[in-house]
Amino acid sequence: MKQKIINETFLFTILAIVMGLLVGAVVIFISGYNPIEAYGLMIKGIFSKPKYIARTIIRATPLILTGLSVAFAFRTGLFNIGAEGQFIIGALTAALLGYFIQLPMILHVPIVFLGSVFIASLWGAMAGYMKAKFGVHEVIATIMLNWIALYTSNYIISLEKVKMPGSESSYDIQETARMSIDWFKGIVGASTKVNFGMVIAVLASILIYYILFKTTLGYELRAVGYNKDAAEYGGIHIKRNIIVSMSIAGALAGAAGAVHVMGVSYRASTLAAMEGYGFNGIAVSLIGNNSPFGVVLSSFLFGGITYGGANMQLLGIPTEVINIVIGSIVFFVAAYRIFQWITIFFNHEKPQKEDR
Amino acid sequence: MDYLKSHIDLNELVIDMRKITKKFGDFVANDCIDLKVYKGEVHALLGENGAGKSTLMNILYGLYTPTNGEIYIKGKKVDIKNPNVAIHHGIGMVHQHFMLIKPFTVAENIILGIEPITSFYQLNMKKAIEDVEEISKKYGLYVDPRAKIEDISVSMQQRVEILKALYRGAEILILDEPTAVLTPQEIKELIQIMRNLTKQGKSILLITHKLKEIKEAADFCTIIRRGKKIDMVEVSKIDENQLAAMMVGREVNFKVHKEEKRPGKVILQIKELTVEDNRGISTVKDLNLTVQAGEVLGIAGVDGNGQTELIEAITGLRKAKSGQILIKDYDITNKTPREVFESGISNIPEDRQKHGLVLDFTVYENMILENFRKKPFSKKFKLQKENIINFSKKLIEEFDIRPKDENNLARSLSGGNQQKVIIAREVTNDPELLIAVQPTRGLDVGAIEFVHKSLVDQRNKNKAVLLVSFELDEIMSVSDRIAVIYEGKIVGIVDAKKTTENELGLMMAGGGYK
Numbered sequence: 001m002k003q004k005i006i007n008e009t010f011l012f013t014i015l016a017i018v019m020g021l022l023v024g025a026v027v028i029f030i031s032g033y034n035p036i037e038a039y040g041l042m043i044k045g046i047f048s049k050p051k052y053i054a055r056t057i058i059r060a061t062p063l064i065l066t067g068l069s070v071a072f073a074f075r076t077g078l079f080n081i082g083a084e085g086q087f088i089i090g091a092l093t094a095a096l097l098g099y100f101i102q103l104p105m106i107l108h109v110p111i112v113f114l115g116s117v118f119i120a121s122l123w124g125a126m127a128g129y130m131k132a133k134f135g136v137h138e139v140i141a142t143i144m145l146n147w148i149a150l151y152t153s154n155y156i157i158s159l160e161k162v163k164m165p166g167s168e169s170s171y172d173i174q175e176t177a178r179m180s181i182d183w184f185k186g187i188v189g190a191s192t193k194v195n196f197g198m199v200i201a202v203l204a205s206i207l208i209y210y211i212l213f214k215t216t217l218g219y220e221l222r223a224v225g226y227n228k229d230a231a232e233y234g235g236i237h238i239k240r241n242i243i244v245s246m247s248i249a250g251a252l253a254g255a256a257g258a259v260h261v262m263g264v265s266y267r268a269s270t271l272a273a274m275e276g277y278g279f280n281g282i283a284v285s286l287i288g289n290n291s292p293f294g295v296v297l298s299s300f301l302f303g304g305i306t307y308g309g310a311n312m313q314l315l316g317i318p319t320e321v322i323n324i325v326i327g328s329i330v331f332f333v334a335a336y337r338i339f340q341w342i343t344i345f346f347n348h349e350k351p352q353k354e355d356r
Numbered sequence: 357m358d359y360l361k362s363h364i365d366l367n368e369l370v371i372d373m374r375k376i377t378k379k380f381g382d383f384v385a386n387d388c389i390d391l392k393v394y395k396g397e398v399h400a401l402l403g404e405n406g407a408g409k410s411t412l413m414n415i416l417y418g419l420y421t422p423t424n425g426e427i428y429i430k431g432k433k434v435d436i437k438n439p440n441v442a443i444h445h446g447i448g449m450v451h452q453h454f455m456l457i458k459p460f461t462v463a464e465n466i467i468l469g470i471e472p473i474t475s476f477y478q479l480n481m482k483k484a485i486e487d488v489e490e491i492s493k494k495y496g497l498y499v500d501p502r503a504k505i506e507d508i509s510v511s512m513q514q515r516v517e518i519l520k521a522l523y524r525g526a527e528i529l530i531l532d533e534p535t536a537v538l539t540p541q542e543i544k545e546l547i548q549i550m551r552n553l554t555k556q557g558k559s560i561l562l563i564t565h566k567l568k569e570i571k572e573a574a575d576f577c578t579i580i581r582r583g584k585k586i587d588m589v590e591v592s593k594i595d596e597n598q599l600a601a602m603m604v605g606r607e608v609n610f611k612v613h614k615e616e617k618r619p620g621k622v623i624l625q626i627k628e629l630t631v632e633d634n635r636g637i638s639t640v641k642d643l644n645l646t647v648q649a650g651e652v653l654g655i656a657g658v659d660g661n662g663q664t665e666l667i668e669a670i671t672g673l674r675k676a677k678s679g680q681i682l683i684k685d686y687d688i689t690n691k692t693p694r695e696v697f698e699s700g701i702s703n704i705p706e707d708r709q710k711h712g713l714v715l716d717f718t719v720y721e722n723m724i725l726e727n728f729r730k731k732p733f734s735k736k737f738k739l740q741k742e743n744i745i746n747f748s749k750k751l752i753e754e755f756d757i758r759p760k761d762e763n764n765l766a767r768s769l770s771g772g773n774q775q776k777v778i779i780a781r782e783v784t785n786d787p788e789l790l791i792a793v794q795p796t797r798g799l800d801v802g803a804i805e806f807v808h809k810s811l812v813d814q815r816n817k818n819k820a821v822l823l824v825s826f827e828l829d830e831i832m833s834v835s836d837r838i839a840v841i842y843e844g845k846i847v848g849i850v851d852a853k854k855t856t857e858n859e860l861g862l863m864m865a866g867g868g869y870k
């Protein structure tokens with residue numbers, strides 16, 4: 001029974017992806033290009049060279065972590081719009097710790113990484129605290145914190161001690177704070193910044209799965225997510241759980257920011273607007289059915305389509321088409337899920353078990 | 357009795373369900389069931405928890421599609437694909453869990469979806485209120501059309517649901533356990549309303565576990581056991597014992613067997629307790645009460661006299677304004693629910709779906725809701741799934757929870773079986789004090805017998821039991837002592853063996869003495 005349901009969800013997700021690609025094909029066709037050729041280029045843009053594969057993976061890495069952040073919060077009944085701000089805070093902290101501290105690599109990398117994760121988890125916990133203490137809805141709180149994070153980051157980067165002259169960024173972090181895989185660069189070229197981020201992201205998804213479904217903490221968090229009243233009745237501390245959940249979500253998104261700075265950009269930049277790693281995490285989480293492993297798969301899909309899709313420009317297809325394809329996939333997945341929820345809530349005919 | 361029971365017309369068959377089968381996966385919830393209802397009839401549907409009554413009614417109302425079988429309405433074969441089709445054919449349903457919009461008024465809820473409009477396409481509220489007043493007068497269902505749903509009682513909300521169906525032109529009303537949420541007085545009123553309705557030619561399908569109500573209100577009764585139709589009987593020709601035996605498949609013992617027992621030391625002691633409700637009104641006032649080991653103390657009283665606030669204060673869900681609650685000399689006043697639980701109090705809550713279960717958890721996950729942090733269910737922070745499963749299997753067996761599969765979602769269980777999950781969990785805690793609030797609401801007679809036995813077993817094991825119930829029968833047969841609560845105070849405590857229904861009724865109405 002269980003097996004069957006998981007397959008059903010998986011099947012419908014695949015179907016939604018295919019539908020999304022078809023809508024994209026129609027759009028490409030209407031724009032006067034050949035969809036088969038275009039998608040062919042996209043596939044080539046992902047798989048034809050080891051370098052491309054590496055870059056797709058690099059693109060997917062932060063998405064896994066922000067996607068996990070959103071998915072985790074969602075499982076516990078919270079909607080974390082704040083992954084974006086938590087990402088920014090993680091990245092900023094990593095840039096600062098990576099530049100100002102001098103340490104041997106073996107200490108420097110973990111200190112920068114864990115430090116960033118810690119600060120971002122406090123950032124996430126703030127939203128949880130506001131909800132627990134004052135009843136501020138987490139959506140409001142996290143949106144607000146996103147802007148605060150953005151402007152705080154911009155301000156700090158503009159400080160004389162931090163800002164690299166002649167740029168809009170901080171100084172590059174020390175060599176000792178970078179988590180690149182140098183021997184790999186021999187294969188895919190120095191410009192492809194292969195790093196340990198993917199390993200961290202995959203480990204994080206295993207850890208999150210374990211926490212959610214195998215530990216007492218996860219049991220508590222999910223119970224609160226499904227039915228606060230019953231959880232409270234059973235002696236579970238609701239407010240503490242909200243704060244814990246948001247701090248773990250913050251830690252995950254912060255890890256994404258840290259990995260991005262330590263592995264790819266080596267610096268934090270002033271931003272006119274948010275980059276969208278956190279917001280894309282929402283879409284990734286939705287496509288991945290809020291399941292830790294689903295998030296990994298959907299991040300690859302997301303990373304692949306955005307990275308490989310850029311190749312379509314060779315035909316003169318504007319990049320906006322890529323966004324339409326992604327938008328359609330999200331739409332169809334969401335439509336399927338909404339349909340599923342409707343059957344559960346209004347029909348009661350088909351209670352489904354959680355997909356894990 | 358001076359009234360005709362209903363106004364049945366045996367010449368007109370309004371509902372004819374033939375050989376209805378419904379499968380959920382491999383599980384057969386309805387197995388080839390026939391159901392016939394005549395015009396002007398009150399037709400009862402009787403069966404154990406999980407027998408398939410709600411499922412059958414959901415099929416009739418178009419919420420489920422049958423796997424097999426045919427439905428005829430007034431002689432015409434129909435295909436009820438969804439509730440709209442059902443409404444079109446004059447079928448209305450009042451679910452056990454109401455589907456009303458709380459901040460809206462009564463009238464707004466009733467007209468929802470088919471609002472009368474003025475010639476300028478504006479909502480015609482004046483007409484709406486008139487309409488509501490008119491039908492409510494016609495059927496003797498009095499409600500205040502301008503009151504907000506959140507401000508009216510449960511029984512009033514139920515009337516709104518019935519009016520909603522009638523406003524949509526229902527000729528056939530399905531009432532799924534309507535009396536489970538009502539007080540005895542309200543039940544009498546509802547039966548009168550049903551009579552008014554049948555007089556106007558409406559037919560009613562009534563699901564209830566209370567045999568007394570069937571005897572009082574119904575003409576025919578269809579009995580279902582484990583998804584199969586057992587029989588359709590004429591109610592006046594059969595007695596309650598026979599009904600119960602047909603439904604359960606064995607003799608049912610209505611009397612609770614209790615051996616003599618002398619109560620031991622004081623377990624729960626409440627001193628001068630005052631508790632406020634959400635509006636800041638003291639609904640429990642300077643209340644004093646003790647419960648001893650080895651006794652069942654029943655709290656009798658009309659709903660709304662402070663029972664809810666009293667229990668919430670004991671269990672830590674509501675702050676006490678003043679006074680003290682002690683368990684075995686240990687002060688638990690204003691402690692958290694967790695601390696209260698750890699001090700040895702378990703609780704079968706009144707609202708099982710809200711407080712008792714996480715509906716989207718499996719049965720086995722629900723079984724450890726309070727104890728998941730303890731051995732053998734977890735070690736350090738890791739859940740021990742195998743132990744949890746084994747424990748759940750044992751309880752499912754012991755408490756006869758159906759279907760026998762711990763992997764089911766709590767949501768998919770029938771109402772009665774959901775209750776059994778909670779009871780199994782709480783009784784197994786083996787607490788010093790077991791609090792049970794309306795523990796048999798919605799349970800079939802066989803299950804009630806079982807629950808009562810479980811409560812008495814606790815008592816026999818020299819534990820204390822505090823029972824809150826609106827049903828005098830239950831209070832009188834299970835309790836050793838009965839405390840009557842009226843306007844937030846205990847107005848009298850009597851010996852259950854010596855008191856009478858009359859005496860209790862008088863005290864519950866405020867005519868108490870010390």
Ligand SMILES: Nc1ncnc2c1ncn2[C@@H]1O[C@H](COP(=O)(O)OP(=O)(O)OP(=O)(O)O)[C@@H](O)[C@H]1O
Binds near residue numbers: 403408411758
């Ligand atoms: N959507 C569903 N999916 C799977 N099983 C279901 C579903 N709905 C009901 N069942 C099962 O079908 C059986 C009949 O359930 P139903 O709700 O009809 O019982 P009932 O006679 O109304 O019981 P109760 O008196 O306890 O309300 C139960 O065993 C229940 O677990």
Ligand SMILES: [Mg+2]
Binds near residue numbers: 770
């Ligand atoms: Mg039912």
